[in-house]
Amino acid sequence: MTTPLLSVNGIEVIYNHVILVLKGVSFSVPEGGIVALLGGNGAGKTTTLRAVSRLLKGERGEVTKGYIEYKGERIDALTTYDLVKRGVVQVMEGRHCFAHLSVEENLLTGAYTRNASKGEIDASLEKVYAYFPRLKTRRTSQSGYTSGGEQQMTAIGRALMAHPTMILLDEPSMGLAPQIVEEIFEIVKDLNARERVSFLLAEQNTSVALKYSNYGYILENGRIVMDGEASSLASNEDVKEFYLGVSSGERKSFRDAKFYKRRKRWLA
Amino acid sequence: MAAKKNGPVIALGAVLAAGLAAPLVTGSPLGFYLEVLIGGLMAGVLYSLVALGFVLIFKASGVFNFAQGAMVLFAALALARLAEWLPAWIGIPAGFPALTLAFVLAAGIMVGLAWVIERIVLRPLVAQDPVALLMATLGVTFFLDGFGQTIWGSDIYKIDLGISKDPTMILESMFQGGILVSKEDLIAAVIAAGLVILLALFFQKTATGRALRAVADDHQAAQSIGIPLNRIWVIVWAVAGFVALVAGMVWGAKLGVQFSLAQLALKALPVVILGGFTSIPGAIIGGLIIGVGEKMAEVFLGPPLVKMWDLAGGGIENWFAYVLALLFLMVRPEGLFGEKHIDRV
Ligand SMILES: Nc1ncnc2c1ncn2[C@@H]1O[C@H](COP(=O)(O)OP(=O)(O)OP(=O)(O)O)[C@@H](O)[C@H]1O
Numbered sequence: 111m112t113t114p115l116l117s118v119n120g121i122e123v124i125y126n127h128v129i130l131v132l133k134g135v136s137f138s139v140p141e142g143g144i145v146a147l148l149g150g151n152g153a154g155k156t157t158t159l160r161a162v163s164r165l166l167k168g169e170r171g172e173v174t175k176g177y178i179e180y181k182g183e184r185i186d187a188l189t190t191y192d193l194v195k196r197g198v199v200q201v202m203e204g205r206h207c208f209a210h211l212s213v214e215e216n217l218l219t220g221a222y223t224r225n226a227s228k229g230e231i232d233a234s235l236e237k238v239y240a241y242f243p244r245l246k247t248r249r250t251s252q253s254g255y256t257s258g259g260e261q262q263m264t265a266i267g268r269a270l271m272a273h274p275t276m277i278l279l280d281e282p283s284m285g286l287a288p289q290i291v292e293e294i295f296e297i298v299k300d301l302n303a304r305e306r307v308s309f310l311l312a313e314q315n316t317s318v319a320l321k322y323s324n325y326g327y328i329l330e331n332g333r334i335v336m337d338g339e340a341s342s343l344a345s346n347e348d349v350k351e352f353y354l355g356v357s358s359g360e361r362k363s364f365r366d367a368k369f370y371k372r373r374k375r376w377l378a
Numbered sequence: 379m380a381a382k383k384n385g386p387v388i389a390l391g392a393v394l395a396a397g398l399a400a401p402l403v404t405g406s407p408l409g410f411y412l413e414v415l416i417g418g419l420m421a422g423v424l425y426s427l428v429a430l431g432f433v434l435i436f437k438a439s440g441v442f443n444f445a446q447g448a449m450v451l452f453a454a455l456a457l458a459r460l461a462e463w464l465p466a467w468i469g470i471p472a473g474f475p476a477l478t479l480a481f482v483l484a485a486g487i488m489v490g491l492a493w494v495i496e497r498i499v500l501r502p503l504v505a506q507d508p509v510a511l512l513m514a515t516l517g518v519t520f521f522l523d524g525f526g527q528t529i530w531g532s533d534i535y536k537i538d539l540g541i542s543k544d545p546t547m548i549l550e551s552m553f554q555g556g557i558l559v560s561k562e563d564l565i566a567a568v569i570a571a572g573l574v575i576l577l578a579l580f581f582q583k584t585a586t587g588r589a590l591r592a593v594a595d596d597h598q599a600a601q602s603i604g605i606p607l608n609r610i611w612v613i614v615w616a617v618a619g620f621v622a623l624v625a626g627m628v629w630g631a632k633l634g635v636q637f638s639l640a641q642l643a644l645k646a647l648p649v650v651i652l653g654g655f656t657s658i659p660g661a662i663i664g665g666l667i668i669g670v671g672e673k674m675a676e677v678f679l680g681p682p683l684v685k686m687w688d689l690a691g692g693g694i695e696n697w698f699a700y701v702l703a704l705l706f707l708m709v710r711p712e713g714l715f716g717e718k719h720i721d722r723v
């Protein structure tokens with residue numbers, strides 16, 4: 111078996127020294143894969159991504175158990191800067207563009223960690239514009255005044271400017287119209303196929319995420335409760351019921367005993 | 379709604395403008411009036427410089443840096459004393475060569491200071507209560523004031539830029555008696571303007587400048603794409619230190635390097651209240667408004683007040699800026715140019 115690009119091994123994360131949020135999470139992302147991390151509000155998806163990207167410290171969080179390996183090397187002691195230099199960038203939930211910078215300036219900040227020549231940077235910029243033609247038409251606009259979809263594209267484009275091997279993408283669908291979501295995911299798929307960028311994708315929007323990923327993990331209350339090929343998860347009865355909002359029989363109410371029993375199994 | 383919000387600001391602006399025009403209407407000679415105006419602008423330029431350092435730090439790290447005034451004094455002391463000592467130490471000719479080398483060394487010292495402050499003050503306190511950071515900069519202020527005296531001495535020192543202090547007459551043909559301006563003031567204004575242009579280029583055109591603006595906008599996002607905040611803080615404090623050095627040099631040349639510089643530099647506080655804490659143009663324009671305003675008030679408002687109420691007179695210059703800032707706090711707390719929040723999700 112080849113070593114995965116990223117492997118997370120039994121990590122436990124505590125915020126503020128007391129709030130235990132991840133309770134032993136393990137998963138891996140193969141080279142060239144798109145792996146979805148699914149789960150509802152507060153399941154711990156963002157926390158998991160922050161643990162990988164080393165952004166926990168600014169949130170007063172800390173990995174207290176387990177370890178994370180990237181390309182077979184432990185990354186526990188690295189800073190976000192080191193990690194971005196090695197090719198792992200997180201695109202934060204809520205997009206977080208630099209509102210007072212133009213779209214193009216936003217993109218250029220993404221290349222901060224690279225010691226690249228102007229020519230190389232320009233080439234990267236053109237590549238981003240090729241994937242996101244809309245950004246090219248908006249390049250001089252202050253990004254605070256661009257649409258939500260354009261901001262999400264800017265955030266992804268900005269990460270691409272770092273020339274990443276892997277992007278940690280946190281809820282790209284948040285607050286966007288369904289067709290923009292599809293448009294963005296198509297581009298993600300494209301980037302994966304043509305640029306060989308691997309993705310770890312945190313999403314609440316289970317159906318879209320499973321449609322575009324190869325493999326998925328379901329996180330609940332800081333634990334992984336299920337994992338599998340995207341297609342098999344999409345057809346799994348429990349997943350359908352709890353995450354895709356469809357059920358084979360009549361709709362189950364929240365008080366339904368069977369629901370509870372299954373739910374409990376998941377939370378145990 | 380908008381009109382209601384802008385109403386008081388417009389009213390305040392009208393009062394200021396009326397105050398500016400009043401001396402002319404009441405028959406002050408134009409030449410003298412312009413002299414006062416220019417004198418005010420010159421002082422204002424220096425306030426602008428100090429305010430600029432303040433705004434830079436506030437934007438990039440959210441730290442309300444009380445120590446900016448102390449940094450001006452510290453830098454000016456370093457420059458004055460090094461220029462004095464260097465000829466004896468290494469035999470460099472006194473005067474311009476010694477001053478140039480002293481300037482470079484003082485700039486280096488300010489960069490070193492930025493590094494030390496980041497290491498031992500900011501880094502341990504980051505993510506703590508903002509009040510802790512505010513107190514820490516107060517601590518830095520007293521430390522710099524005291525430590526500055528320890529190493530550089532506590533007398534009044536001179537910085538000699540080799541510019542004549544004699545005033546020159548300009549525009550003699552246009553006004554009766556012409557306008558008296560000092561060459562030193564003019565050069566100070568040119569230096570300050572040059573520095574502002576340099577900073578603008580740095581912020582707009584370089585990758586580091588862009589990163590600084592990015593951090594000012596959203597430090598979490600900046601961190602997420604690999605911009606190291608620690609490094610950015612050292613850079614902004616170093617830039618603010620450099621700005622303090624230039625302000626200290628110009629001011630020190632004019633007034634002598636002495637403890638009162640630090641107090642004078644504190645006028646940056648009303649300037650940033652006026653201009654807005656996050657606005658670089660605000661710092662510059664706020665400085666000019668306060669510089670001109672207080673000079674005008676001193677010269678044209680003082681004497682009539684004295685006559686009317688039989689006061690002792692004088693001293694308006696000392697409180698004018700603070701009263702103006704207070705008025706602004708009441709009608710427009712975000713300042714003239716307080717950054718527009720772009721709220722759209
Ligand atoms: N900085 C923090 N300090 C303390 N607790 C936190 C912090 N960030 C997150 N948490 C807690 O950790 C838990 C997991 O949060 P996390 O943001 O990882 O969830 P998520 O799966 O990303 O949810 P969502 O889909 O709503 O974004 C939540 O209970 C949350 O309250």
Ligand SMILES: [Mg+2]
Nearest residue numbers: 155156157203
């Ligand atoms: Mg989240």
